[in-house]
Every structure is written in structure tokens, then in C-alpha cells.
Amino acid sequence: MTRKLLIFFVALLLGSSIALSAQQHGGGFTGPGVQAVSVQEAKNLRDDTPVILRGSILRFLGDEKYLFSDNTGTIVVEIDDKLWIGLSVGEKDLVEIRGEVDRELISIEIDVKSIRKL
Numbered sequence: 210m211t212r213k214l215l216i217f218f219v220a221l222l223l224g225s226s227i228a229l230s231a232q233q234h235g236g237g238f239t240g241p242g243v244q245a246v247s248v249q250e251a252k253n254l255r256d257d258t259p260v261i262l263r264g265s266i267l268r269f270l271g272d273e274k275y276l277f278s279d280n281t282g283t284i285v286v287e288i289d290d291k292l293w294i295g296l297s298v299g300e301k302d303l304v305e306i307r308g309e310v311d312r313e314l315i316s317i318e319i320d321v322k323s324i325r326k327l
Contacts, residue, residue: 243307249281251319256312262286262319263305263327266298277306277319286319287311296326303327 245261246254254260264279266286277286286306298304308321 247281248277248279248284251284251310252282252317254310256310258310259308260310260319261305261307263303265300265302266304267300274318284317284319286321288321288324292321292324296324298324298326 243259243261251260251262262277264277267276267278269275273287273289275286275288277284305325305327306321307323308319311318311320
């Protein structure tokens with residue numbers, strides 16, 4: 210029984226360290242299916258489509274929602290507070306947002322998974 214318990218804890222520790230390493234180094238899938246698109250194009254994509262947007266955040270709208278803009282239009286983006294990680298962004302800063310299209314009955318937003326200043 211002691212040996213099984215030891216194996217369990219080693220496996221748990223190994224799994225935790227792999228997950229922590231992945232979080233610290235960031236990254237993720239960048240192959241087919243992840244598209245760099247304009248705001249106008251994003252508004253025509255299906256729900257849950259992964260996208261990359263490049264532009265500016267114009268203003269805070271409240272409740273983790275911001276107005277994002279590029280040269281084709283504006284769209285609401287939802288950025289969880291934990292994603293900012295000390296990043297300061299002004300309305301004149303160019304940012305890259307990676308996220309997914311979130312289509313509701315009467316609105317379209319981008320659910321942001323990561324943000325970085327360019």
C-alpha cells in the first residue's frame with residue numbers, strides 16, 4: 210500500500226509541475242483554425258471561432274468589458290482581470306488579442322484568452 214501511495218504522489222507532483230510549466234511559459238496552438246482577422250470579419254464568424262485581433266482598446270465599459278477598435282470598426286471584448294498581469298494599455302497603444310467569437314442573441318463579443326502590447 211505504501212508503494213502505491215508513493216507512486217500516486219509522484220504522479221500527482223509530476224502532473225502539477227507540467228501544468229505549472231505550461232502556464233508559466235504561455236503559448237498554445239497557433240495552427241489552422243486560429244485566424245488573424247479584422248473586427249468586421251470577426252463579426253461575421255461563427256460562435257466559438259478562435260481569432261486574433263490587432264488594434265486598440267478605446268475605453269472601459271464596465272464588468273470586464275472594453276471597446277476594441279481597428280481600422281474596420283469596433284467590437285466589445287471581454288478581458289478577465291487576471292489576464293492583465295500588470296500590463297498597462299492606453300487608447301493609443303497597439304495590442305494583439307487572442308480569443309473566441311462569443312455570439313449571443315443580440316450581440317457579438319470577443320471572449321479574450323490573452324492580450325499583449327505590440
